[in-house]
Amino acid sequence: MKPVSAADLSIFLSIASHLSFSRAAIELSLSPSALSHALRNLEERLGVRLFNRTTRSVALTEAGERLYRRIRPAFRDIDDALDDLNQFRDTPFGTLRISAGRSAAELVLLPLVNRFLAAYPDVSIEVSADDALVDVVSTGFDAGVRFGERLEADMVSLPIGPALRSVVVGAPALFQRYPMPKNPQDLHAVPCIRHRFPSGSLYRWEFERDGQQLEIEVDGPLTLGDVGLMVAPALQGTGLAYVFEDMVKELIADGKLVQVLDDWCPYYPGLHLYYPSRRQVPAVLKAFIEFTRAARRTG
Template sequence: MKPVSAADLDVFLSIAAHLSFSRAAVELGLSPSALSHALRALEERLGVRLFNRTTRSVALTEAGERLYARIRPAFRDIDDALEDLNQFRDTPSGTLRISAGRAAVQLVLLPLASRFLAAYPDVRLEISAEDALVDVVSAGFDAGVRFGERLEADMVSLPIGPYMRSVVVAAPAFFERHPVPQNPHDLHGLPCIRHRFPSGNLYHWEFEREGKRLEIEVDGPLTLGDVALMVEPALHGTGLAYVFEEMVAAHLAEGRLVQVLEDWCPYYPGLHLYYPSRRQVPAAMKAFIEFARSARQEK
């Protein structure tokens, strides 16, 4: 068998982590065709097929799964050893990849990222904004940002934003045509702007007052897949919207939107930065953790 290089195995590991030739190609800085050729050459050297691939999917074969399970820990140890060298640098460096929901990116992560990059110019930050839950380990991310109740038990996490709440709002003109709801059940029959998760499920609006919790399945003419997009149609009177308070604070202050059911909308723990519990945390990640912790304490 011809020798197999670390670069050959890096190609395999990237494809196995993403199960996508296009994403692996971006990560490695190669064209998809060059990546496919490199994998084919590796499989020929090894004499086994590592992936089953069609035009729509990529999956590890049994041999590929066994190889991935054996060499991934070794390459992780190599990454950790290289990261250890960062302690001899004046400042951390390298690329930090973070997965976050779109609202988290807008409300907390981008303002924090701008200040962090100014403080650590040798670090590159890559943020993937998607609302679907992501396995940060298998997808090759260093960390993620989500609400605390949606985190896996084996993750280390810390809060990076203030307490938050969602609020029910509509334009003043909306209430010229519709009654003001006095309790969450009054939302039935009122046009609402609905939110559909990436899973396909519709979000049921959640309320709480004096220990009593309610989930209301609303209806309305418009359904969106991004909470931030609900603000504009709410301003135009399309319906009631249930959005993060920070997204509409200026509109509420200036009277462009009106808040209702305020006593049913309590504050709850905000966003958390989470990352795998590993022996070695990359230097750039350590710096980001400390920066996020300090920024929250300043508020």
């Protein structure tokens, strides 16, 4: 067997982590064709096929899966050893990769990231905004941002923002054609803008008052996969929208949107930064965690 370098194995690991040539190419700053060529050379030197590839999918072969399981911990140890050198630096250095939902990134994460980057100019941060639940370990992220109740038990988490709430809003013109809801069941009589999760399921609007909890399956002419896209059609009178209050509070104050069912929309615990508990925390993530804690203490 011809010699195999650490660089060759790094290419294999990146493709195996993402199961995507395009994403691995971006991570490694290579073109997809160069990445594919490097993998073919590696497979020829090893004498085995590591991936089954079609025009639509990439999957590890049995040999590739075994190689991935064996060398991934070793490369992680190398990354941790290199990260240890950060203790000899005055300020953190490196790249931090964070996965977050789109609304979480816009409302809470990015404002914090911008302040952190100003304080630590030697750090770079990559934020992937995706509403699908992401396994931060298998996809190569250092941390993620999600609502606390959606986190796995083996994750360490800390609050990253204030308590939040969602509100129901509609354009004044909408209520010239439809009755204004007085309780959640009245939503069945008004067109609503629905939200479909990446999993394919439709979100049931959640309400609570005096200990009573309700989930309402709404209907309407428009379904969207991004909560942030709901504000514009709500302004045009397409239907009621159920969105984060911070997205629309100025529009409510200006009278462009009318808020309904206010007493059924309580505050709930906000977003959390989370990261794996079973590995060493990189120095740049440690700095971001401390920065987040300090930001919460100072308000």
